[in-house]
Amino acid sequence: MRVASLLLGAVALTVTTSLPLAPVTAAPHSRTVHHYKRCRYSKGHAGLIAGAVVGAVAGPAILGHGLLGAAAGGVGGAFGGRAIDRTLTAKKRCR
Secondary structure, three states: OOOHHHHHHHHHHHHHOOOOOOOOOOOOOOOOOOOOOOOOOOOHHHHHHHHHHHHHHHHHHHHHOOHHHHHHHHHHHOOOOOOOOHHHOOOHOEE
């Protein structure tokens, strides 16, 4: 059994070292290479929500008038927060 194992190991070693290696070739290069930019357009949802919450909390203190001040502050904060969010992510949109 020992001789058979040694013989099988020697045959396996001989076969694997004697096989010709296939040359590694690169894929043919196409002359028309397209580089597409992936663009991500931020809709500004995070800034819209954060701005609306901050505006609704700060609106009555700034404008007064209770619920009317909170509503006006929320609307104004939503527009402002969305604009800030879109401005901050403008550089990261296209890669």
